[in-house]
Amino acid sequence: MSGEHEYPVVAEGLRKTFRHTRRSGLPDKLAVDGVSFNVRKGEIFGLLGPNGAGKTTTIKMLSTLLIPDEGSVRILGMDGIKDVKNVRQRINLVSGGERGLYYRLTGRQNLRFFANLYDIAKVGQEALIDKLLDIVGLTEAADIKVEDYSRGMKQRMHIARALVNDPEILYLDEPTIGLDPEIARDVRSLIRKLAGSGKTILLTTHYMFEAEELCDRIMIISKGRSVGYGTVAELKKMVPDTNIIEVVTNDDPHDTVAKLSSEHFIQHVNTERIAGRHCTRIQLKDRTDLLSYLDTVFSKYGIRKIGYDEPTLEDIYISLVGGEGQEDGGHHR
């Protein structure tokens, strides 16, 4: 079957429970609880959610690695559960972890190995490998062992590895986890380039600015269920901007912030140090006007600026997942 698929990925009513043996004493875990969405051709779709929300489980069900208990998966018009062989030819997956490459081999040797796995004819292999190395910016490092690559280079090699079969759909599970900001930016621009070349991309990330910067549409999941689905602009409409107050102070308002965080009218409050100043974002639960109250409370820290602010994706995320899991930033595994 050929032809363009407006929605290369269609997930409907996905549900997955991990059942533990009785001997383990662990309770069964409902990891994904009825998730439905679709991904448009050439778009970058983001799956966001706290640790354990079910993102990786969802990606596994969309990439033939895990069979859902319920629901259906259509990949490029094919049955994503039954038509495993054909689906695998046309998708690929990169996981944030470190596995999947042969560290004793060079980048080029790795790509040769994976090209052979996909039965790519020997005659075309070297040209393909050169092209992939060029796409991910590793031409110079082609003949260096992967064990000597930096983390950023390894991550780009993972992506090159996933491009070997020229997949129409690319799943990226936390593609920039653990990378320093500059390298992460390179990986993001690579992702954008791939989407620009027509690939459909579904990624997960814990970095809200990354999702805001990259994703055309987003689904936020919490405890296996969708709590928000749409473009960033659409999601932002779910939280009125009169609910966010930003206060910039000279001194660290730590004591006040700690007190505020337990107030019933506050959804979330956090302080960040930016360029020597202290920037506190306060998300209110409802529209009660607290500007003058907060102005008084913060005055002892030397207020440089106070006012309502437009919500960021991070504000929306916090409001939708109820603050669950935002403290750890998602790195505790």
Ligand SMILES: Nc1ncnc2c1ncn2[C@@H]1O[C@H](COP(=O)(O)OP(=O)(O)OP(=O)(O)O)[C@@H](O)[C@H]1O
């Ligand atoms: N193979 C497994 N066996 C048992 N439980 C599992 C298994 N895989 C995942 N789980 C559980 O299912 C839930 C969802 O896990 P999943 O890995 O999909 O979350 P995630 O959203 O990718 O989280 P993270 O942001 O930490 O990567 C978690 O509670 C997890 O512990």
Ligand SMILES: [Mg+2]
């Ligand atoms: Mg995960």
